[in-house]
Amino acid sequence: MTASTPSAAKAGGANQPGPSQGGVIQYVQRHWVAVVVLALVIAFPFLDFTSDAVTHVTVLVNAGVFVLMALGLNIVVGYAGLLDLGYVAFFTLGAYSYAMANFGNIIRTKSGIAYQVPGQTIPGTPITLSVWPMLLGGLVVAAVFGILLGAPTLRLRGDYLAIVTLGFGEIVPIIFHNNAALGGAFGFTGLDLPSSIPTPLGPIKFSFLNQVTFYYFILILCLLAVLLVLSIRNSRFGRAWIAIREDETAAAASGVNLVRTKLLAFAMGASLGGLAGVFYASHLTTVTYDQFDFSISIYVLVMVVLGGMGSIPGVIAGAVVVYFVNSYVLGYLNNTLHDHNILVNFDFSQIRNLLYGLVLILMMILRPEGLIPSARRRQELHTFEQRTDEGAVEALDAPPGLGVVGNPDGQLEE
Amino acid sequence: MLKLDGVDTYYGPSHILKNVSLEVNQGEIVTLLGANAAGKTTTMKTILGLVRPTKGAVSFADQRIDRTPTKEIVSRGLVLVPEARRVFPRMSVMENLQMGAYIRKDTAAIQADLDRVLTLFPRLKERATQLAGTLSGGEQQMLAIGRALMASPRLVCMDEPSMGLSPILVQTVFDTIQRIRDQGVTVFLVEQNAFMALNIADRGYVLQQGRIVLADTAKNLLTNDLVRRAYLGG
Numbered sequence: 050m051t052a053s054t055p056s057a058a059k060a061g062g063a064n065q066p067g068p069s070q071g072g073v074i075q076y077v078q079r080h081w082v083a084v085v086v087l088a089l090v091i092a093f094p095f096l097d098f099t100s101d102a103v104t105h106v107t108v109l110v111n112a113g114v115f116v117l118m119a120l121g122l123n124i125v126v127g128y129a130g131l132l133d134l135g136y137v138a139f140f141t142l143g144a145y146s147y148a149m150a151n152f153g154n155i156i157r158t159k160s161g162i163a164y165q166v167p168g169q170t171i172p173g174t175p176i177t178l179s180v181w182p183m184l185l186g187g188l189v190v191a192a193v194f195g196i197l198l199g200a201p202t203l204r205l206r207g208d209y210l211a212i213v214t215l216g217f218g219e220i221v222p223i224i225f226h227n228n229a230a231l232g233g234a235f236g237f238t239g240l241d242l243p244s245s246i247p248t249p250l251g252p253i254k255f256s257f258l259n260q261v262t263f264y265y266f267i268l269i270l271c272l273l274a275v276l277l278v279l280s281i282r283n284s285r286f287g288r289a290w291i292a293i294r295e296d297e298t299a300a301a302a303s304g305v306n307l308v309r310t311k312l313l314a315f316a317m318g319a320s321l322g323g324l325a326g327v328f329y330a331s332h333l334t335t336v337t338y339d340q341f342d343f344s345i346s347i348y349v350l351v352m353v354v355l356g357g358m359g360s361i362p363g364v365i366a367g368a369v370v371v372y373f374v375n376s377y378v379l380g381y382l383n384n385t386l387h388d389h390n391i392l393v394n395f396d397f398s399q400i401r402n403l404l405y406g407l408v409l410i411l412m413m414i415l416r417p418e419g420l421i422p423s424a425r426r427r428q429e430l431h432t433f434e435q436r437t438d439e440g441a442v443e444a445l446d447a448p449p450g451l452g453v454v455g456n457p458d459g460q461l462e463e
Numbered sequence: 464m465l466k467l468d469g470v471d472t473y474y475g476p477s478h479i480l481k482n483v484s485l486e487v488n489q490g491e492i493v494t495l496l497g498a499n500a501a502g503k504t505t506t507m508k509t510i511l512g513l514v515r516p517t518k519g520a521v522s523f524a525d526q527r528i529d530r531t532p533t534k535e536i537v538s539r540g541l542v543l544v545p546e547a548r549r550v551f552p553r554m555s556v557m558e559n560l561q562m563g564a565y566i567r568k569d570t571a572a573i574q575a576d577l578d579r580v581l582t583l584f585p586r587l588k589e590r591a592t593q594l595a596g597t598l599s600g601g602e603q604q605m606l607a608i609g610r611a612l613m614a615s616p617r618l619v620c621m622d623e624p625s626m627g628l629s630p631i632l633v634q635t636v637f638d639t640i641q642r643i644r645d646q647g648v649t650v651f652l653v654e655q656n657a658f659m660a661l662n663i664a665d666r667g668y669v670l671q672q673g674r675i676v677l678a679d680t681a682k683n684l685l686t687n688d689l690v691r692r693a694y695l696g697g
Binding site for chain 2: 295300
């Protein structure tokens with residue numbers, strides 16, 4: 050599952066990962082952990098015989114939304130090395146684009162198509178788009194806004210980019226809040242759950258009242274996202290992203306168009322955020338501005354850093370772990386302690402951000418490469434350890450490029 | 464082949480290059496000598512279009528390139544080996560070489576150049592899957608040069624390739640530069656190690672505080688008083 054296996058690099062000009070080179074059997078042998086995990090994930094709804102099975106699946110569905118976002122932010126932060134603190138903006142745009150397309154405010158009139166502002170009645174037939182076209186729609190909307198935000202700002206570096214994206218993440222939900230036409234303070238409620246999937250051979254009927262259907266829905270979206278990210282990572286665009294992260298000047302000297310390549314990373318990352326937003330809105334059937342605050346940007350960033358920047362299994366694990374801590378472990382701590390009359394007036398979810406901060410600091414000290422590091426990070430840190438073991442002579446000869454090893458999060462700084 | 468004509472370059476308000484004119488002909492090794500902050504790296508960046516001159520003309524193969532995008536300059540066969548061995552430390556050796564061919568699409572020719580580079584630098588072949596940041600200083604310099612050659616250049620600009628290397632490795636690097644020239648690639652070499660550079664170069668220029676103060680054959684520069692005093696320690 051890891052994108053950057055040595056063999057992929059050895060393949061020279063070939064851009065395809067594993068399967069096309071070694072056949073399916075070899076691929077499974079090399080990635081057996083991923084295959085086993087995937088099999089367990091697919092079978093999970095049938096293996097869970099506890100009385101809380103529905104809750105478990107629901108929690109996993111919501112975790113899947115964050116997995117999708119973490120995969121998207123990983124492109125921006127992990128591959129291209131651009132610190133985006135306002136990723137929630139794209140999630141918001143995805144969710145609202147489904148809400149607005151589904152709510153019935155788009156009216157087909159005699160002269161064309163109009164958007165009906167609340168309080169206004171436009172004669173004609175309302176068009177309500179279902180989630181299927183809007184999966185693409187939300188993705189495109191988010192990608193377009195990613196480009197609009199990126200075009201003027203991606204000339205900035207490091208801290209400046211972080212501040213601008215932070216602002217964007219704050220502004221977008223506020224714009225929806227302050228415009229009645231965009232939902233205003235009440236947002237959009239009573240949106241359609243996904244119904245049958247239309248196909249050329251007639252609709253396939255599913256009951257989306259059942260959480261298990263949503264579970265497979267988000268699972269498929271996540272798998273598609275993984276395939277997309279993997280194939281781009283191993284293409285020349287993927288190499289260009291990493292090259293920019295490593296050294297902008299050297300990348301430019303190799304002929305990489307910096308702005309366009311960064312924009313592509315931004316748009317790709319944004320589009321997965323938008324996709325997550327559409328799914329989220331169709332699952333919850335309600336979209337209000339207060340669901341999209343700054344903390345979501347931070348959660349997703351924590352997921353990426355905790356799991357291992359640039360590592361796909363890492364960010365997936367990071368997303369699942371952080372989501373569980375957030376929605377399960379903190380509540381469990383509260384209940385358990387309160388049951389025993391300990392810290393009755395204390396709510397652990399109040400110190401959630403403090404805990405994330407601590408986790409991030411501990412990770413940076415103890416395991417800077419993340420929970421499941423990408424192969425390149427692991428190799429880098431291990432080779433560094435070997436080199437320092439080899440003694441002083443070798444250390445004196447250590448190349449300047451190793452400087453980044455002592456500062457593993459350096460890629461966020463420039 | 465490469466020509467700078469009355470070039471002025473600024474970094475913000477600082478005037479770095481002042482009326483710089485120089486020329487590199489096909490098949491030559493030409494060196495640009497100068498102390499720290501004389502404007503050597505800025506000259507390189509101006510040639511590659513990484514900074515733009517405010518005045519004057521840069522041309523390559525009889526075509527103006529001072530407003531041409533870097534990508535286009537590289538694809539016309541003018542490439543840079545950046546100073547301080549700027550390889551991509553967290554990419555493998557092979558990926559670094561592939562980045563050199565970033566602008567090219569001719570897969571077969573890229574493979575041929577890859578074979579050529581790996582023959583020139585057998586150490587890179589041994590370390591193909593290793594991360595570039597874990598290579599020794601000399602190996603990184605080889606990789607930086609190899610990456611530039613992957614663009615199939617007609618002219619390579621090298622920014623201080625000897626910087627920070629041991630004397631033996633410096634010798635290896637300069638031997639390599641001569642071998643590259645022998646393969647038909649023109650070399651424009653920026654150096655602080657004036658003695659080594661003048662020994663392999665055909666001609667040289669001396670840059671002081673942003674101005675070209677001397678231009679002559681390498682042989683004459685080696686015996687020039689100013690050069691001897693300022694750069695050759697005697």
